[in-house]
Amino acid sequence: MHDRDRLFMLYGRKPGDAGARVDLRMMAFFGVVLLLLALAGWLYLRQASEVAQLASEIRELELEKEARHREMVILRGEVAMLGSLKRVLIEGSEMGYRLPAASSGEAVMIVPCTAECAPPPMVASEAEGAASAIQEDIGGLWTGVAERLRRGIRLAFPTW
Amino acid sequence: MATIERISKSVDEGQFKRMIWVQIILSGVALLLVGRLAWYQLFGRIVSRPQAPEVIPAVRGDIVDTNGYPLATSTYACNVFFRPDLYDNREVQLRLRERLAVTATIVSMGLTFEEDATPSGYVPRFAELLIAQDSRRAQDGGERITSDYARGLAEELAEQLADRELLAWSFVDEMSEESTGVWEDQRKLALSSGGDMSAVLARLLSEVLGEPLTDMTATLGASRNQRHMLSVGVPAAQCEGIRALQNDILTTELGFQRIYPDASLAAHVLGFVNFAGDPQYGLEFYYEGQLRGKDGAWQGVNDPSGDRLLAELGGYRAAIDGTDLILTLDRNVQNQAEKILREAVVSSGAESGNLIVLDPATGAIIAMANSPTYDPGRFWEVGLNTLRNNATGAVYEPGSVIKPITIAAALDARVIHPDTTYTDTGSIVVGDQEVRNADRKAHGETTMTELLAYSLNVGAAHVASSLGPARFYEMFKRFGFSDPTGIDLTAEERGIMRVPGQEDWHLSDLGRNSYGQGMSVTPLQVAAAFGALANDGVMRRPHIVAAVRDGDGTRVVEDTWGRQVVSADVARQVTAMLVDAVPMGMSAALVPGYRIAGKSGTSQVVREGAYIPDYYIGSFVGYGPIPDPRYVVMVKLDGLGEGQWGGQEAGPAFAEMFTYLMDYTGVAPNE
Numbered sequence: 001m002h003d004r005d006r007l008f009m010l011y012g013r014k015p016g017d018a019g020a021r022v023d024l025r026m027m028a029f030f031g032v033v034l035l036l037l038a039l040a041g042w043l044y045l046r047q048a049s050e051v052a053q054l055a056s057e058i059r060e061l062e063l064e065k066e067a068r069h070r071e072m073v074i075l076r077g078e079v080a081m082l083g084s085l086k087r088v089l090i091e092g093s094e095m096g097y098r099l100p101a102a103s104s105g106e107a108v109m110i111v112p113c114t115a116e117c118a119p120p121p122m123v124a125s126e127a128e129g130a131a132s133a134i135q136e137d138i139g140g141l142w143t144g145v146a147e148r149l150r151r152g153i154r155l156a157f158p159t160w
Numbered sequence: 161m162a163t164i165e166r167i168s169k170s171v172d173e174g175q176f177k178r179m180i181w182v183q184i185i186l187s188g189v190a191l192l193l194v195g196r197l198a199w200y201q202l203f204g205r206i207v208s209r210p211q212a213p214e215v216i217p218a219v220r221g222d223i224v225d226t227n228g229y230p231l232a233t234s235t236y237a238c239n240v241f242f243r244p245d246l247y248d249n250r251e252v253q254l255r256l257r258e259r260l261a262v263t264a265t266i267v268s269m270g271l272t273f274e275e276d277a278t279p280s281g282y283v284p285r286f287a288e289l290l291i292a293q294d295s296r297r298a299q300d301g302g303e304r305i306t307s308d309y310a311r312g313l314a315e316e317l318a319e320q321l322a323d324r325e326l327l328a329w330s331f332v333d334e335m336s337e338e339s340t341g342v343w344e345d346q347r348k349l350a351l352s353s354g355g356d357m358s359a360v361l362a363r364l365l366s367e368v369l370g371e372p373l374t375d376m377t378a379t380l381g382a383s384r385n386q387r388h389m390l391s392v393g394v395p396a397a398q399c400e401g402i403r404a405l406q407n408d409i410l411t412t413e414l415g416f417q418r419i420y421p422d423a424s425l426a427a428h429v430l431g432f433v434n435f436a437g438d439p440q441y442g443l444e445f446y447y448e449g450q451l452r453g454k455d456g457a458w459q460g461v462n463d464p465s466g467d468r469l470l471a472e473l474g475g476y477r478a479a480i481d482g483t484d485l486i487l488t489l490d491r492n493v494q495n496q497a498e499k500i501l502r503e504a505v506v507s508s509g510a511e512s513g514n515l516i517v518l519d520p521a522t523g524a525i526i527a528m529a530n531s532p533t534y535d536p537g538r539f540w541e542v543g544l545n546t547l548r549n550n551a552t553g554a555v556y557e558p559g560s561v562i563k564p565i566t567i568a569a570a571l572d573a574r575v576i577h578p579d580t581t582y583t584d585t586g587s588i589v590v591g592d593q594e595v596r597n598a599d600r601k602a603h604g605e606t607t608m609t610e611l612l613a614y615s616l617n618v619g620a621a622h623v624a625s626s627l628g629p630a631r632f633y634e635m636f637k638r639f640g641f642s643d644p645t646g647i648d649l650t651a652e653e654r655g656i657m658r659v660p661g662q663e664d665w666h667l668s669d670l671g672r673n674s675y676g677q678g679m680s681v682t683p684l685q686v687a688a689a690f691g692a693l694a695n696d697g698v699m700r701r702p703h704i705v706a707a708v709r710d711g712d713g714t715r716v717v718e719d720t721w722g723r724q725v726v727s728a729d730v731a732r733q734v735t736a737m738l739v740d741a742v743p744m745g746m747s748a749a750l751v752p753g754y755r756i757a758g759k760s761g762t763s764q765v766v767r768e769g770a771y772i773p774d775y776y777i778g779s780f781v782g783y784g785p786i787p788d789p790r791y792v793v794m795v796k797l798d799g800l801g802e803g804q805w806g807g808q809e810a811g812p813a814f815a816e817m818f819t820y821l822m823d824y825t826g827v828a829p830n831e
Contacts, residue, residue, distance in 0.1 A: 037190050044197045055460075062458070062476050066216060070236045073219050074396070077235030077419055080222075084421035085229070085491050 218453030219416055221482030223430060223443055225491040226706060230421055232430050232444070232536070238399035238414040239435070240369060240390045242379060246409045256361070256407040365410075369394055389435075393417050393537065418444075423535045426494050428549035429487075429528050429649065429704060432536035440539070441547055443485060443704065445650045450708060453482035484709040488524035493517060496820045497527035504797060504813035505531045508778070511799030514551040514683045515817065518792040520691035520783060523700030523719065525647070526791065526821075528552075528684075552645075552652045555680035556798070559763030559806065560615040561781050562676030565689055567608055568734045569635035570623045572726040578733050581607050588618045588625070590671025595621040598762075609737045612759060613744035617675040624674030632670060633659045638725045639689040640699065641681055646721075647702040655681040676761060683779075687794040689725075690781045693735055694757070694789035696728035739786050749780050749811035751818045753829025757789070758782025758814065760807030762800075775799060778806030780814045785822070785830055793817050 081087070092098075223232040246252045362376040369376075369391040379388055390410075394402070399412050418433040431442025439445040456479030501515040517527040528551050534542040548554060570576045586602030588595050597603070597616050611619035624632050637643070642657040657679040658665040672678035684702055692699035701721045707714050726734075738757035742749055746760050761779045764771040779796040783789040795810040795817070822829075 033190070034186075037193060040197060041193055058476075059460075065478075069219075073234055073416065074236045076222075076230075077233055077237075080230040080233045080421040081419070083229065085425065085495055086422050 214458035216456035216458060216477075216479045217416055218455050218479040219481040220418060220433070220453065221451040221710075222484045223451075223487065224484060225487050225489050225494070227490065228486070229491050231426055231487070231489070231491065232418060232420050234416050235393065235419050236415070237393045237395055237417045237419075238412045239392045239417075240365075240394050240399070240402055241411045241413070242388045242390045243409050243411065244380075244388060247380070252407070252409060256409050365390060369398070387411075393419055418537070420536045422491065422495075423537065424533045425491060425498065426489060426528070427533050427536050428530045428547075428551065429489065429525075430536055431650070432539045434539070441651070442549065442649060443487075446648055447483075447485055447705070450483040451485065454480040456480070480711075485705050486707040486709060486714070487704055488519070488522075488526060488706045489528070489704060490526055493821065493824060494527040494529065496824075497529040497817060498531070498533065500813050500816050500820070501529045501531045501795070504795065504810065508797050508800060508804060508809040510778075510797040510809070512550065513795070513797045515796075515813070516551055516683055516687045516792075516794040517817065517821065518687050518691055518702060518794075520694035520700065520789055520792050523688070523691065523702045524706065525702055525704045528704070548651070549649060550683070552647060552649050552682055552684045555653050555655050555682055556765070556777050556796070557679065557763040558676040558681045558686055559761035559777065559779070560617075560620075560675055561686055561690075561759050561761035561779055561806075562679075562681075563612055563615065563620045563674070564693065564734050564738055564759050565636065565639055566620050566624055566627075566632070566674045567612065567737065568639075568693060568726050568730055569632055570627045571730045571733055572635065573627055573631050575626045575631075576608060576623060578608060578737065581605050582611075582619060582622050584616055584618050586618065588621050588671070590621050590625055590674075591666055591668030593668035593671060595671045595675075609740045610744070612737055613741035613746070615675075615745065615760065620674040621671040624670050629660045629667070629670050632674070633657070635726075636673070638699075638723065639692065640685055641679065641689070645682075645684055645688050645702050647684060648705055652684075653682050655679070655685055657681075676763060683794055683796050686779075686781055687792050690783055690794070691792045692723075692725045693731045693738075694783040694792055695731070697724055697726040697731035699723045699725045735783075735786060735789075738782075742782070746780070746807040746811055748808050749782060749814045751784070751815050751822070753831055754784055754818070754822060754827075755786040755831050756782050756784030756818060757786055758784075758811075760805065760811060762804075762806040765798075774802045776801070776804060778804060778809045780806055780810035782814050782818070784818065785827060790825070790827065791818070791821050793821070 089099075220234050222230050222234070224230050362373060362380050365371065365380075366373040366376045371391050376390070379390060394412075396414065399414060402410050402412055420427070420430065420432075427442075429442050431440055431444035431446075433439050433444055439448045439451070444451065456477045458476055460475040497515045497517060501513050504510070505513045513531045515527065515529040516525065518525055528549075530550050532542075532546055534546050539547065567576070571578070582605075584597070584603035584606045586597055586600065595617050597618050599614075603610070603614065603616060603618075606616065606619055608619075608623075610616070611623075627635075636657060637659075642655050642659075644652045644654045646652075657673065658669055669678050688699060688702050691702075699722065701719055703717070703719050705717050707716045709715075735757045738759060739755050742756060742758050746758060749756070749758050749760070759781055761777075761781075763777045763779075765775055765777065766772075777796060777798050778800045779794070781792065781794045783792040793814050795813045797806075797810050797813075800809055821827075
């Protein structure tokens with residue numbers, strides 16, 4: 001064995017020796033190597049975990065962006081439904097507005113409701129009667145279920 | 161040297177070998193670590209099985225009217241399906257019944273919470289309840305619990321309440337069939353109060369989905385398809401309610417869906433998107449490439465737990481939403497056109513009809529109505545015939561509305577002039593066919609205006625004979641007959657007009673064609689031809705998309721195409737004749753306060769080589785206000801009976817539409 005090779009050996013204890021004899025230079029060398037390796041490993045792990053964390057955050061943000069986009073589409077759809085001509089005409093007629101006859105030559109498209117065109121107010125007994133009729137018709141217990149599901153089960157509970 | 165030799169000899173050989181192995185292993189681990197690090201650094205990738213890209217669907221572009229009101233848009237909603245095959249399975253049905261029953265019980269128990277309450281807000285309430293319970297226990301001689309313990313327990317319960325949905329469904333699970341806990345009685349009560357399963361489910365679905373109860377009952381009772389659609393476009397919140405039932409009998413599919421806010425308004429122009437997301441008919445089909453947009457994708461790798469993790473550059477590609485279409489259509493005018501047409505069809509007893517409003521100066525379609533119509537959001541409820549846009553996709557014999565074109569052709573060729581007269585003997589032979597007036601009368605010395613006013617076939621055939629086949633057909637081709645107009649709508653018909661040189665053409669066709677028989681056209685072709693007369697002889701291509709709008713802004717769709725069909729003088733001469741003719745023979749179409757030019761037509765339908773008896777098509781085409789026409793209005797009614805004429809039946813609808821247009825646009829009366 002070449003002498004230089006021996007330099008990399010860590011000498012053990014011989015049976016019967018009084019104490020251990022250690023080459024401090026070798027120990028220091030290996031120590032530095034291990035320290036460097038550990039540092040490199042730690043840096044790598046830190047970098048990798050940061051990258052993963054950032055990737056995860058980016059993914060979360062992208063998901064959020066898509067969710068907001070979906071929400072916008074839903075809202076746009078709702079606005080379209082609420083602003084539809086069909087609804088405008090129905091709501092308008094309920095509020096007492098009417099379209100003038102095409103041949104009447106009236107200058108305005110919509111005329112405000114007068115006292116005569118407003119629907120008569122419902123008497124309290126009539127209102128109660130109508131409500132109980134609906135209740136009977138649908139069935140109490142199942143009405144609750146339907147109402148709950150219609151609102152969405154999540155919405156039926158508090159949103160804290 | 162001697163020292164080294166001495167030390168070497170003293171080394172224990174076994175220990176030496178072990179140390180070598182330790183070094184090798186340590187070095188190997190280090191190399192692995194360094195190698196892996198180098199690999200990451202150099203290639204920057206995480207070793208993973210390639211993952212299929214996750215599609216991010218693009219949202220389809222909106223279709224809006226000229227004022228920006230959406231006629232077709234998209235939303236995020238779900239379709240609810242019913243599985244009759246599973247419904248027949250007693251066990252599955254029982255499970256659904258269980259969930260319905262226990263949900264009902266929760267509702268009946270009044271398990272509701274105040275709005276804006278927080279979990280901590282419940283702590284005192286729970287504590288009070290527990291202390292009250294504790295007091296009762298003490299009175300009964302039981303062991304007391306401390307108030308601290310009660311408070312702690314209450315806090316724990318409040319924590320649980322934070323997941324309210326979980327809590328609700330834990331009640332449901334608690335009360336399930338397998339459980340015999342404290343809720344058993346409630347469960348039995350719920351089951352017994354449920355009544356007939358089909359009736360309950362039908363009622364529930366009707367309530368939740370907003371569908372007619374009769375439809376739901378019929379579906380649950382009769383349908384035995386593998387999968388039956390119960391409702392489309394159900395909002396996501398309601399969809400969640402259905403999903404919460406956790407039963408395969410009712411399934412949901414969530415995604416972007418097409419909605420048509422005004423239901424049947426302009427249905428034939430818009431077309432629709434079917435369940436597979438494929439466009440059918442109308443603008444939806446014609447502009448599919450622009451409306452669809454481009455789907456995006458998420459391409460990446462999964463983390464060890466299986467969640468998608470983006471670790472690649474460019475792994476996320478956002479979807480590019482479809483382009484919006486801004487139409488020339490005005491939803492108010494369209495709505496009025498549909499209303500007027502519907503009323504005209506009903507009052508005349510016709511089977512169907514069309515109404516077109518066109519701007520002659522630009523070719524822009526302001527309204528295009530068909531009756532009967534349908535709701536594009538519920539396209540499956542009607543037959544294929546109803547889906548077709550008959551204003552552009554169905555041909556008919558136009559009848560006398562063609563006579564102004566014959567006169568225009570003759571005037572342009574200088575065969576006649578505005579003051580030309582002819583002697584109407586009540587019949588004329590063209591080719592080997594005798595042509596007669598519809599009233600079977602001879603009208604004697606007749607002007608061209610009278611020809612138009614009283615719609616004399618003999619006069620039209622006389623003029624066409626004077627013109628000759630070559631010039632007659634050349635002029636008719638210039639007016640666009642037998643060619644598609646080029647409108648940006650799908651499935652446009654070109655019409656049929658035999659011309660000299662074709663095998664089946666005969667000279668007698670010239671006579672028939674001069675008053676609109678023996679040829680077929682679309683209502684739009686007639687409207688476009690009259691548009692040329694209204695626009696000083698210049699024909700514009702009918703179009704329905706005015707502009708497109710996307711992320712880059714709004715771009716106007718320029719259509720500069722125009723064809724000088726006849727000279728401006730000729731167009732004005734024909735217009736003047738038509739203006740005079742309307743009060744003479746078509747007074748039903750008169751519009752008080754405005755001068756209008758127009759012509760009526762009544763024709764029959766050929767089936768198997770013969771005209772169908774007692775089945776007529778009546779139409780009226782007009783434009784105005786003269787001298788500066790702004791609109792061409794074409795009304796056609798199919799399936800009129802004996803004795804019903806185009807001028808009488810379609811004329812009033814024209815007048816009503818025109819009056820509305822004048823009111824709507826604020827054009828002052830000029831007469």
